[in-house]
Each structure stands twice: as C-alpha cells, then as structure tokens.
Amino acid sequence: MKMEYESYQAKSMVNKMRRVDDWFWCKYTLNPYRGCAHGCIYCDARANQYGLSETFDQKIFIKENAVAVLERQLPRLKPDVVSMGGICDSYQPIEGERRLTREVVETLSRYHFPVEVLTKSDLVLRDLELYKQANRDTWACVFFTITTFDAEIAAQFEPGAPSPERRLAAMTEVAKAGLMTGAAMMPLLPGICDDDDHIVDVVRRVKDAGGQFILCGGLTLKKGVQRDRYVSFLELHYPEITALYGRLYGDGFGTRGDYEARLQGRVREICARYEIPDRMPRPILPDDPLAANKRIAEKLLLRAYGLTLDEANSYRVWAYRKAAWAIDEMGDDIESIYRRTGRKGLQSIKGVGKSLSTEIEGWLQPGL
Numbered sequence: 001m002k003m004e005y006e007s008y009q010a011k012s013m014v015n016k017m018r019r020v021d022d023w024f025w026c027k028y029t030l031n032p033y034r035g036c037a038h039g040c041i042y043c044d045a046r047a048n049q050y051g052l053s054e055t056f057d058q059k060i061f062i063k064e065n066a067v068a069v070l071e072r073q074l075p076r077l078k079p080d081v082v083s084m085g086g087i088c089d090s091y092q093p094i095e096g097e098r099r100l101t102r103e104v105v106e107t108l109s110r111y112h113f114p115v116e117v118l119t120k121s122d123l124v125l126r127d128l129e130l131y132k133q134a135n136r137d138t139w140a141c142v143f144f145t146i147t148t149f150d151a152e153i154a155a156q157f158e159p160g161a162p163s164p165e166r167r168l169a170a171m172t173e174v175a176k177a178g179l180m181t182g183a184a185m186m187p188l189l190p191g192i193c194d195d196d197d198h199i200v201d202v203v204r205r206v207k208d209a210g211g212q213f214i215l216c217g218g219l220t221l222k223k224g225v226q227r228d229r230y231v232s233f234l235e236l237h238y239p240e241i242t243a244l245y246g247r248l249y250g251d252g253f254g255t256r257g258d259y260e261a262r263l264q265g266r267v268r269e270i271c272a273r274y275e276i277p278d279r280m281p282r283p284i285l286p287d288d289p290l291a292a293n294k295r296i297a298e299k300l301l302l303r304a305y306g307l308t309l310d311e312a313n314s315y316r317v318w319a320y321r322k323a324a325w326a327i328d329e330m331g332d333d334i335e336s337i338y339r340r341t342g343r344k345g346l347q348s349i350k351g352v353g354k355s356l357s358t359e360i361e362g363w364l365q366p367g368l
C-alpha cells in the first residue's frame with residue numbers, strides 16, 4: 001500500500017486529562033503523528049469520534065511544529081506523566097527517518113516531564129539512552145502492545161507492525177536497561193485470541209522477558225468506520241465467528257453482559273499464577289510532597305478495579321473511585337492530615353466516609 005505523508009501544524013500538542021488515568025497513570029496524552037501506518041484492523045483510532053480520516057493508515061500527518069508548540073505549552077503545565085501512543089503509534093515507520101518522537105521526548109525531558117510510550121515497534125530501542133536518562137531524572141516507561149504470539153493472527157490483524165516476537169525482544173532490552181516495561185494485551189479479540197492458551201502464552205513470555213506488568217482489555221466496536229472495517233474483515237476471514245460477535249456486541253460498542261469482567265478476571269488469575277501484576281504500578285516522582293496521596297489514590301483505584309471484576313454493586317465501585325480522585329487532587333498531604341487529626345480528619349475529605357477512612361487508616365498506619 002502506498003503511504004502518503006503530509007506536514008501538519010498542530011495548535012496544541014499536550015492534551016490534559018481531567019483526572020489521572022488509572023490504567024496508565026498519566027495526566028497528559030500526546031501524539032506526534034496523526035494516522036498510523038501499522039494499519040491494525042481493530043484500531044480504535046479509526047473511530048469517527050477522533051476526527052481522523054478514513055485513510056487513517058494511508059495518509060499520515062506529521063506535526064512538524066511539535067517542539068515549538070511544546071516549548072510554549074510545557075512551561076505553563078505542572079510536570080506529570082505524559083503518555084504517548086494512545087491514538088497513533090509514535091514509533092511507526094516514518095519515525096525512523098523523521099525522528100519527531102525523539103525530538104518530543106528530548107523536549108519533555110528538558111522540562112522534567114515523566115514519559116511513557118506504548119508501541120508496537122522495536123524502533124523505540126533507538127531512543128533507549130534517552131529514556132534511560134529520562135528515567136534517571138524523573139521516570140520513564142516503555143511498553144508494548146502484544147495480544148498474541150500467533151504469527152498468522154498478528155500478520156492478519158496488525159499488517160504494518162513489527163512482529164510480536166520483535167516486540168518481545170525489544171521488551172527484553174528495555175527491561176535489561178532498568179526501565180519499567182510490560183505489555184498491553186489490548187484488544188483481546190473475541191473468538192480469536194481471548195482464550196486461555198493465548199493469554200497464558202503472552203503472560204508467561206512477557207514475564208520471562210522481564211515485563212513488570214500486564215494490562216488487558218477487550219475489543220470495542222465503535223459505530224462507523226472502525227466497526228464497519230472490522231466486521232467486513234471478519235466476514236471475509238472468520239465467517240464462522242460472526243454470530244458470536246452478533247451475540248456479544250449487538251449494536252453496542254462494548255461487549256454485553258459479564259464478558260469483559262470474566263475476561264479480565266481470567267487474566268488476573270493467570271497473571272497471579274505467573275506472579276506478574278495485572279495493573280501497571282503507579283510511578284511516584286522523586287521528592288513528590290504528595291506521594292502518600294498518590295499511593296492511597298492508587299490503592300483505592302485498585303480496589304475499584306477489583307470490585308468491577310467481582311461485578312460488585314456499581315455504587316461501591318464509584319465510592320472508591322470518587323474518594324481516590326478527591327485524594328489525588330487535593331493539595332494537602334494525607335499523612336499530615338492523619339497525624340494531626342486522625343480518622344476524623346480523613347473523614348473530612350470529600351467522598352471519604354467511615355468505612356473508607358478505616359481502610360485508609362489501615363494503609364497509613366504501618367507507613368506506606
């Protein structure tokens with residue numbers, strides 16, 4: 001397929017999130033490119049909501065003014081984790097010659113912003129020294145999307161991306177360099193690679209490669225280009241499972257019933273067997289005066305995730321989330337509040353009632 005590249009003048013480079021993301025622990029997202037030549041069949045970025053064109057994998061826009069825009073934006077922002085690769089892979093082939101992601105990471109480091117990159121490409125190893133330096137200064141994480149090691153499935157669904165084997169080899173190098181790394185098993189495609197054999201294979205090999213966490217998620221089918229493209233592909237190559245998709249998705253974008261919770265529950269069990277966390281550990285930046293707040297918020301959000309897997313009452317799940325966000329966003333140190341005013345003080349925090357304050361106290365007492 002012939003690729004087209006076009007220069008693009010971005011108005012903004014850093015997108016600030018309302019709340020910390022409890023999957024990737026980022027506060028900002030950033031994409032040096034619009035469009036992605038990896039051309040994955042399931043790619044969520046094709047969804048109409050992102051405003052990327054139908055030629056998403058054939059015409060790539062290069063944000064040529066990325067560094068200039070960052071130089072303007074970063075001094076006005078509070079340093080926190082910037083996540084790259086959420087929408088368009090930062091290490092897609094054009095990066096080999098254009099080196100725009102490299103310039104972006106250099107700029108983020110200059111302003112002391114911690115950085116994480118999720119990629120399907122081993123090209124990221126070219127910048128390993130840069131990430132090592134960023135990790136010494138603040139924090140850096142390089143991790144890889146791997147949903148299967150079945151070469152045939154990977155070639156079908158991720159036609160323009162380096163093979164999962166190459167990604168795993170790159171992960172080994174990243175781990176050896178002392179950086180945090182792991183795998184995003186996202187999306188685990190129903191009827192294709194969501195069975196235990198595929199999951200065990202990925203978890204075991206990621207663990208052996210030095211991966212420190214696994215994240216998993218199912219497929220979403222958003223109305224419009226993304227869904228149409230995926231369903232046509234399925235009809236052509238996997239007609240025998242189209243009925244399964246009909247049952248699982250109907251007209252909705254997510255799976256019905258308890259499919260997602262059961263999938264994540266199975267991944268949790270398998271990860272436990274191989275002693276690798278099924279959540280990404282939250283980075284705490286050196287000398288962060290609110291480190292305790294971040295740790296407590298992490299624990300509360302982990303509890304919320306565990307409750308969703310148990311299909312607990314959504315009221316309980318939201319209670320944990322809301323308390324976590326309130327603690328994460330407050331300007332006072334929760335440990336000092338507790339030392340000064342005890343459990344009563346904890347209960348003065350928005351969303352923290354009697355029962356949550358007891359739980360938080362249990363975490364604070366032995367020291368975090």
Ligand code: SF4
Pocket residue numbers: 036037038039040042043044045086087088089120161
């Ligand atoms: S690598 Fe990621 S952004 Fe690129 S096409 Fe695949 S899923 Fe989409």
